[in-house]
Every structure is written in C-alpha cells, then in structure tokens.
Amino acid sequence: MPIAFITGASSGIGAACAKIFAQNNFNLILNARRLEKVNHIANEISQRYGVKVHVASFDVRDKDAVQKAVDQLPKEFSSIDVLVNNAGLAKGLTKIHEGDTDHWDQMIDTNIKGLLYMSRAVAPLMVANKSGHVINIGSIAGKEVYENGNVYCSTKHAVDALNRSMRNELCEHGIRVSAVNPGAVETEFSVVRFDGDAERAKKVYQGFDNLRAEDIAETVFWVNSRPAHVNINDVIVMPMAQPRAGFVHRK
Ligand code: NDP
Ligand code: 8X3
Numbered sequence: 001m002p003i004a005f006i007t008g009a010s011s012g013i014g015a016a017c018a019k020i021f022a023q024n025n026f027n028l029i030l031n032a033r034r035l036e037k038v039n040h041i042a043n044e045i046s047q048r049y050g051v052k053v054h055v056a057s058f059d060v061r062d063k064d065a066v067q068k069a070v071d072q073l074p075k076e077f078s079s080i081d082v083l084v085n086n087a088g089l090a091k092g093l094t095k096i097h098e099g100d101t102d103h104w105d106q107m108i109d110t111n112i113k114g115l116l117y118m119s120r121a122v123a124p125l126m127v128a129n130k131s132g133h134v135i136n137i138g139s140i141a142g143k144e145v146y147e148n149g150n151v152y153c154s155t156k157h158a159v160d161a162l163n164r165s166m167r168n169e170l171c172e173h174g175i176r177v178s179a180v181n182p183g184a185v186e187t188e189f190s191v192v193r194f195d196g197d198a199e200r201a202k203k204v205y206q207g208f209d210n211l212r213a214e215d216i217a218e219t220v221f222w223v224n225s226r227p228a229h230v231n232i233n234d235v236i237v238m239p240m241a242q243p244r245a246g247f248v249h250r251k
Contacts, residue, residue, distance in 0.1 A: 001051065004224075005029040005080050007060055007118055008087030010037035012187025013137060016217035017084050018042075022049040024221065029054045029077055031069070031087065052076070060087045060114030070121040079129060082224055083122045085115045085159075086137040090152040090193040104151045111155035115162065123170060130174040133224055136163045137216075138181040140236060146246025153245075156181075160234075167233065176231045178223045183238035184248065185211040207250030208241035 004021040008014035010032030018030055022045045032038040035057040042053040054077045058065040088111045091103035119134060126132025141149055142156030160179065167177040190201035216237060223232045241249045 001025055001027045002081040003027050003029065003077055003079060004082040004084060005031070005056075005122060006084040006086060007031045007114070009041060010034045012189060013182070013185060013213045013216045013220075014084070014086040015041050016213035017086065017220050018045055018053075019049075020214075020217045020221045021082070022046075022051045022053075024225070025049075025051065026082070027052040027054075027077065029056055029073065029080070031056045031058060031060070033057065033059050060118055061109040063113075063117040066114075066117040067121050070125070078125065080122055080125055080132060082133045082135065083118065083126075084135045084137065084220060085118055087114055087118075088137065088155075090141075090149075090189065091195075093148045093193065095148055096150045099151065107151050107155050111152075112158045112162075115159060119162075119166065123166075123175070126175045127170070127173045131228075132170075132174075133176040133178070134166060134170070135220055135223060136166075136177070136179045137220075138163065138179045140181055140183045140238060140242075140245045142179075142181055143236060144245035149246065163234065167231070176228075178232050179234050180216060180219050180223060181234065181236045182211060182216050183236075183242045183245070185213055185216055187213050208248050209239060210241075211237065211239050 004026045006014050006017050009018045009030035030038050030042050038055055042055045046053045056069040058069050091106050092100055136159055138159040139156040141153040142160040145153040163179040170177055186205040190204045191198055194200045219237050
C-alpha cells in the first residue's frame, strides 16, 4: 500500500487529508505536536479504514527532531509516496509597526523553516525511490496580501516560491511537486491566530458559507490521484463568497 506523510494532522485540513488518503487505501504517517489528539485521530482512522498508521509527534520547527523522526521510521513506513506539508499557522492580525516579534518568529519558523526541514528530510528518500509527490499547503495569502496579514502573507509567499523551486529541482528525480492554496476554511486556524479567543475566531466565519477542511482534503487527494505523467502545479480554492484575500461578501 502507498504511504502518505501528513504534517499537522491533529486538526483541520491535515486531519481531513489523513481521512481521505486512508479511505483510498494509503497507510499513513501522521505528525503534530499534540500527541493525544493525533493518537486519537490515528486510532479512529486505523479502525475505520483498516490501514496502518504510524504517529510521529514532533515540532516541525525542530530540525533535529524532524530528521530523527524520519531516520527512525519503521521499515514498513520508510518508502514515502506523498508528503503533505500542511503544518502551519497564523499568529496575530496586526499592523507591521505594532507586530509581536515572537508571533513573527513562530510563523516564519513553522510555515517556512518547518516546511523546509520536512522536505529536506523526506525528499532524499523519494529521490532514492525515483518517485514521490510533495504537496505544499499554501494559501490565498501566498498569492495576494491583505491588511494586517503582513508576516503570515510573507510566509505563504515563501511557500509559493519554494513550491516552484522544488519542482525545478525534483522533476529530474521523478518527483511531483504541487501546491493547494485555500481561502477561508473553518478549522482551529483562527482560534490559534487569536490566541484561543474562540468568540473572535467565530466571527471570521460568520455570514457566509466558508470552506470545510474536507473541501481542501478532496483537492489534495485529487492532485495526487492524477496519472503519474500529470503534475498539478498549483490550485487556488476559495469560498464562493470570498473573491479575493481579505474580503468576504457576508449576508
Ligand atoms: P489548524 O490550526 O486546524 O491545524 C494546524 C495543524 O498544524 C494542527 O494539526 C497543528 O497541530 C499543526 N501544527 C502547527 N504548528 C506545528 C508545529 N510547529 N509542528 C507540527 N505541527 C504543527 O489549521 P488549518 O487546518 O486551517 O491549517 C493547516 C494549513 O492550512 C496551515 O498551513 C495553514 O496556514 C493553511 N491554510 C489554512 C487556511 C484556513 O483558512 N484555515 C487557509 C489557507 C491555508 P499541533 O498544534 O498539535 O502541533
Ligand atoms: C488562511 C487564509 O485569508 O484567512 O491562509 O489568511 S486567510
């Protein structure tokens, strides 16, 4: 059975990706920092879909932990077919001259450096196998910018650049590289962004039909399930009511 390694699988888009790949007979490697949550999802999925799931709980910002987790994969999980670079977050929504530099570090370290560490650790295994697929979860914030989104938008613009760069370099090794860039999806994203303020987070998704994590997971799976000679470079998926970054048509 093929193997998908999904980062940030304890919630939202990552957890939905885990389910759809399992439904389609992939064994899984699931990562997140919250071990209890990711274990719960892993148990549910393995029971429901009868696939094998290896939990690798680590912080993608910790490059030694990333490399160790990949080096220590059980042999039956070491031939990775798909890496979904999903772990990521926004912290704060603040003007540049009022920004919290710890928030900046957290976004840059997770969204850019974490994605790099993961790709650096997993891509050599794909190169050795002469096949594989890296799917990067970008954002509409990596295509456009919106007010007060400064550093989050910058990190997702970096993901967009890395997605294009990786494709240049991994193509000759038979590895596909794609990005899926969502608009507003209701997950834990805004609760995390607003430091646990669930009321404020709820307002982000009120008055319009936002995307569900499953909408993005279906797109990720569709991107991977194209024939081997087809590379879907880049997909932008928006709620119908969000014609651009930073604007939603609310009822
Ligand atoms: P969630 O907050 O629901 O999920 C984020 C996931 O990332 C969690 O599983 C979290 O797990 C994990 N994560 C965060 N930091 C780390 C870390 N340092 N190491 C390992 N895992 C980490 O949000 P979404 O599902 O919405 O976000 C998933 C991706 O989608 C992100 O890259 C986000 O930027 C992107 N995105 C989201 C959009 C949205 O509107 N929701 C729109 C566009 C893009 P844990 O805390 O257990 O580590
Ligand atoms: C998340 C999308 O527009 O809320 O990446 O920043 S947005």
